[in-house]
Amino acid sequence: MIPSTEPATVLVTGGAGFIGSHTCVELLARDYEVVVVDDHSNSSPGAIDQVQKLAGRPLTFYRADLRDRAALDAVFEAHPIDAVIHFAAKKAVGESMRIPLDYFDINIGGTTSLLRSMHAHGVHQLVFSSSCSIYGSSAKVPLAEDDPAAPTNPYARSKWICEQLLADACARYPELAVIALRYFNPVGAHPSGKLGEDPLGLPNNVMPYLMQVAVGRLPELPVFGNDYPTPDGTCVRDYIHVTDVADGHRLAVEHLADEPGLRVFNLGTGTGVSVLELVKAFGEACGRPIPYRIEGRRPGDVARLIADSTRVEREWGWHTTQDLAAMCGDAWRFQKLNPHGYGNLSSSEEL
Ligand code: UD1
Numbered sequence: 257m258i259p260s261t262e263p264a265t266v267l268v269t270g271g272a273g274f275i276g277s278h279t280c281v282e283l284l285a286r287d288y289e290v291v292v293v294d295d296h297s298n299s300s301p302g303a304i305d306q307v308q309k310l311a312g313r314p315l316t317f318y319r320a321d322l323r324d325r326a327a328l329d330a331v332f333e334a335h336p337i338d339a340v341i342h343f344a345a346k347k348a349v350g351e352s353m354r355i356p357l358d359y360f361d362i363n364i365g366g367t368t369s370l371l372r373s374m375h376a377h378g379v380h381q382l383v384f385s386s387s388c389s390i391y392g393s394s395a396k397v398p399l400a401e402d403d404p405a406a407p408t409n410p411y412a413r414s415k416w417i418c419e420q421l422l423a424d425a426c427a428r429y430p431e432l433a434v435i436a437l438r439y440f441n442p443v444g445a446h447p448s449g450k451l452g453e454d455p456l457g458l459p460n461n462v463m464p465y466l467m468q469v470a471v472g473r474l475p476e477l478p479v480f481g482n483d484y485p486t487p488d489g490t491c492v493r494d495y496i497h498v499t500d501v502a503d504g505h506r507l508a509v510e511h512l513a514d515e516p517g518l519r520v521f522n523l524g525t526g527t528g529v530s531v532l533e534l535v536k537a538f539g540e541a542c543g544r545p546i547p548y549r550i551e552g553r554r555p556g557d558v559a560r561l562i563a564d565s566t567r568v569e570r571e572w573g574w575h576t577t578q579d580l581a582a583m584c585g586d587a588w589r590f591q592k593l594n595p596h597g598y599g600n601l602s603s604s605e606e607l
Contacts, residue, residue: 265289265336266509267372267379269322270343271315272299274453275385275442277307278502279341281451286312286506291335294327294344295321297515298456302598307452322366325373332377332544339381342370345414348460349389349556350413363414364421368444371425381512382422382431383505386436388494388524388561397528398494400565401438401520409556419520433516435508438562440494440524442501445590453498454597463495463538463583467591468477470542477546479531481553484560490531492560494524496580497586507572524563525576534580539546541584542592561591 266283270276276297282306283290292304292315304317316335320327322344331337345363346352352359361543367384374382391399392406407413419436426432443463445452452467458474459465468474482489504523529537532548539545568574578586 264338264509265291267291267293267331267335267337267340268364269293269340270299270342270345270385272296272301272303273343275498275501276341276343277303277425278446279505280307280315281310281507282506284313284315284504288509289335290315291318291331291337292316293318293320293322293331295319298346300454300456300598303451303454306598310446310448310450310482323362325369328369328373331583332379333375334589336386337379339512340370340374340379341385342367342385343385344495345385345437347411349409349411350460350554352409352414355411359410359414363411364417367418368421370405375429380431380433381531382432382434383399383508383512383524384418384422384434384436386419386438386520387412387415388438388440388522388563390438391561393558397560398526398562399522399569400564401522408558416535419518423518428518430516433512433513434518436518436520437504437508438520438522439501439504440496440522440561442498443495443587444497444499444578445586446499447586447589449586449589451595452587452594454594462534462585466535466546468589469546470538470588471591471595474596475547475596477535477548479535479548479556480551481552482550486530486559488530488532491557492528492530492562494525494527495529495534495561495580495583496525496576497583498576500576504568504574507574511572517565517587521568521571522563522565523574524565526563526565528560528562529580537580538584538588541581542588
């Protein structure tokens, strides 16, 4: 990060979301000034309240869609932004198969709008929230950054297209420094139990679904497919604690000034866990078995995704600190303490 006596100001798009909110806590704890832009399309104002309580410091919040250039420009004009962390995006694989154009519009359009505002205001440092999903159905295990991208669904394609357009922007604007973090499957919650994953509506991802089954909001977990070429037939993923992912973003901000251009890093544990293993671990964390039923495969899913995170370990000394038991234990604590999540109305109900 820029050496300065003043605390650096970081704009976090999607800062009310699951990974964004945990990253804001980490940044506030390290004395950064934090400005959040979020449209609450899949997040709650309650998350921002909790971030500020946990950090014991305020942040500045703007409710806006990134494609609203005038709103975004006003944020850049009001704050001396040094760097941006860009989380705001839609992120559900199944949904992306149903409404691909929304994914392209919001994920890619949001990113280009942000780049335009950054460029117009002389901001050259960006951490981009990318995804392991860009590797697609590669049979290679584990996956390293130089392995080929082969997205299998519109969500993954939107992330891969963003990485490519960021590379093009860096080629044109040599002062631009971009770090894309490809994280595997972030789960867990803040160890306080005050901050966690609280999707609006029926959860798309396995961990929030498990949490809501455990607390009695949903009857059982549908397990999508048990005929994959994996040891127990269910999909294998590299689950990573959200606080380890948040720490990776804080480190990325600190390393933005190292060199210009686009750099890409995986964030994962290197350990594969099947859906049934996750169900068992979560049952142990909450003290009772989680009911589940086997269903058909979910379109767009791949059998196995496991990270090779050697690059980020070697270059920044980053490594994960939390195991699967901590991921499940912290997620369960959040759900137990907040059985109805942050308890806010959905954004459509508020209108
Ligand atoms: C996907 C992306 C990942 C992204 C994440 C963001 C892919 C391959 N991965 O993760 O990059 O960061 O979304 O949300 O595109 N499952 C069930 N029952 C459920 C829900 C899920 O069995 O109710 C299974 C899925 O089939 C999958 C595993 O659990 O095998 C994990 O699913 P999920 O939590 O949705 O994450 P990914 O699809 O792996």
